[in-house]
Amino acid sequence: MNNVVKSLADDERFALMKFRRSVQDVLQPYHDDHFLLRWLRARKWDPVGAEKMLRDSLEWRRKWEVDSLDDWDEPQVLKDHLPYGHSGFDKDGAPVVVIPFSGLDMYGILHVVSRRDVIRATIKALERFMRLCREQAEKHGPTANQVTVIFDMQDFNLRPLMWRPAGETIITLIQMYEANYPEILKICFIINAPKIFALGFSIVKKFMNEYTISKIQIHKADPDRWRPAVLKIIPKDQIPAHFGGTLTDPDGNPRFRSKICQGGKVPKEMYKKNFDQSNEDFTTVIVKKGDKMKIDFVPEKLGSILSWEFRSENHDIRFGVLRRGTGGEKVELIPVRRVAAHQLDEVGVLTCEEPGTYSVVFDNSYSLLRNKKIHYNVRLAEPTEGLQELAFQDI
Numbered sequence: 001m002n003n004v005v006k007s008l009a010d011d012e013r014f015a016l017m018k019f020r021r022s023v024q025d026v027l028q029p030y031h032d033d034h035f036l037l038r039w040l041r042a043r044k045w046d047p048v049g050a051e052k053m054l055r056d057s058l059e060w061r062r063k064w065e066v067d068s069l070d071d072w073d074e075p076q077v078l079k080d081h082l083p084y085g086h087s088g089f090d091k092d093g094a095p096v097v098v099i100p101f102s103g104l105d106m107y108g109i110l111h112v113v114s115r116r117d118v119i120r121a122t123i124k125a126l127e128r129f130m131r132l133c134r135e136q137a138e139k140h141g142p143t144a145n146q147v148t149v150i151f152d153m154q155d156f157n158l159r160p161l162m163w164r165p166a167g168e169t170i171i172t173l174i175q176m177y178e179a180n181y182p183e184i185l186k187i188c189f190i191i192n193a194p195k196i197f198a199l200g201f202s203i204v205k206k207f208m209n210e211y212t213i214s215k216i217q218i219h220k221a222d223p224d225r226w227r228p229a230v231l232k233i234i235p236k237d238q239i240p241a242h243f244g245g246t247l248t249d250p251d252g253n254p255r256f257r258s259k260i261c262q263g264g265k266v267p268k269e270m271y272k273k274n275f276d277q278s279n280e281d282f283t284t285v286i287v288k289k290g291d292k293m294k295i296d297f298v299p300e301k302l303g304s305i306l307s308w309e310f311r312s313e314n315h316d317i318r319f320g321v322l323r324r325g326t327g328g329e330k331v332e333l334i335p336v337r338r339v340a341a342h343q344l345d346e347v348g349v350l351t352c353e354e355p356g357t358y359s360v361v362f363d364n365s366y367s368l369l370r371n372k373k374i375h376y377n378v379r380l381a382e383p384t385e386g387l388q389e390l391a392f393q394d395i
Contacts (some may be wrong), residue, residue: 012045019047023054030134034142042182042209057180069124077112077270078121081105083263086129087247087256088238090148093140094186095132096234097147098243100255102155103263106166111271115169122173126181133184146186148233150243154192154221158200162347164309164377174207185215189230191243192221203351206303282310282375285362287317289371292363297380299352306358307349310376312341317372318363319346325356336363341374352380 008016016033019040036050043049061067083103087096109118129147136144161167190197197218205213219226227244239245240256247256255262287293297306306321320336339346352358358380364372 012040015040015045015047015050019050022047022051026055026058034137034145038183042211053179053182060176060180064120064123066123066127069120069127072120072124074121074124075113075117077109077266078117080261081109081263081266082118082121082125083261084125085256085260086132087240087245087259088234089136089144090186090234090238092186093136093144094146094148095129095136096150096238097129098150098152098240098256098260100152100154100260100262102153102157103261105160105263105266106169107160107163108266108268108271110165110169112266115165115172118169119172119176123176126177130181130184143186146184148186149188150230150239151188151190152192152243153190153194153197156192156194156197156200158196159347161200162307162309162349163345164307164347167307167349171204171207174204178207178209178212182209183211185212187233188212188216189226190216190218191226191230193218194221203305203349206305206351282377284373284375287362287364287372287374289367289369290365292318292361292365293374294362295360295378297352297358297360298356299358299380299382301382302353302355303382304352305349305381306352306360306378307347307381308360308376308378309345309347310341310362310374310378311345313373313375314342315367315370315372316340316342317374318361318366320361320363321350322359322361323354323356324359325354333358336361338366 016036020027020033020036023036039050039054040047043053081103083101084097084099087098090096106118133145133147161170190201193201201218217229219229223244230239231244234245236245237247240247240260241254242256247259248254249256249258285293299306308321310319316338318336319334319339319341320332321334322336323331323333325331333350334348360378362372362374362376364370
């Protein structure tokens with residue numbers, strides 16, 4: 001009996017034995033106790049729930065042909081524009097992954113390749129890091145069998161991710177990770193987080209389990225605070241100088257670009273898909289002069305996501321989101337105001353945290369001369385509503 005099993009409580013050890021027995025027919029040689037415990041912990045020591053989760057994941061691996069992804073050569077735009085890289089190892093020997101997240105141009109990427117390609121490239125990277133974890137664990141023990149991550153949010157802008165295909169892709173990636181790579185995160189430093197990051201995180205954490213959230217440390221743009229926390233876990237010679245380490249490129253670049261892809265804007269001349277002015281999937285209405293239009297939603301589950309994307313033709317329109325509570329009280333969640341949706345598509349999202357009726361309002365009551373033509377896509381989605389299936393849509 002190894003040390004990890006010895007440290008378990010009696011009921012936990014029994015759950016492990018029961019789980020191992022129930023999945024004996026699908027286990028591979030490298031599926032050791034550490035592997036099994038990841039699934040058990042993710043399902044709070046319920047061996048039946050852990051078995052279902054593991055079998056579902058194995059079916060997912062078959063469906064995505066995960067074991068042969070090394071033979072797939074991802075499109076060049078993903079090699080050049082997905083911002084991440086492996087810089088070294090932490091003090092326990094665990095791999096350190098750096099993600100300069102603001103360099104992610106999901107809008108540009110999805111104008112060049114399919115959402116499925118983005119998912120496949122992410123899986124391929126995760127599988128590579130998992131193999132590296134297993135190699136490190138053989139050398140350094142179980143504490144090296146997880147990943148240490150640095151998310152750099154410097155210059156983060158939420159707006160590009162409010163574009164519906166981009167937001168759905170990010171959420172799909174999170175759900176995929178949680179369902180198929182449980183408990184591989186050792187610690188995640190989110191650094192240089194601006195105020196707007198809080199809104200984005202409040203949305204995506206709805207799709208994360210408690211374990212993942214417990215491993216995340218969020219730091220504002222204050223290197224005096226986050227650098228000591230990072231260097232407590234990672235040696236200086238294992239991270240780029242930009243984060244307080246010593247690694248640089250031969251030309252002295254502190255971001256270590258030779259190992260850490262920084263992403264960046266995808267050149268428009270590479271675009272192969274045109275989402276911008278297509279009104280497919282949009283509903284078109286005329287809001288008459290002096291009038292307003294209201295679309296009501298009553299979420300069945302708290303935490304549901306209300307999202308919108310719309311454009312107007314030639315002129316602006318007033319827009320807002322209201323909530324009428326069960327007692328009849330009204331709250332302005334997004335204050336009704338004039339937006340120049342004829343110049344730039346208006347996109348947004350909010351979480352339905354309270355029961356009631358949520359009303360999306362297009363208000364043309366201030367205009368006495370002009371009707372307004374609006375193309376809109378407004379929808380309410382439960383936190384886990386079919387986003388995995390979106391990955392198979394070649395948008």
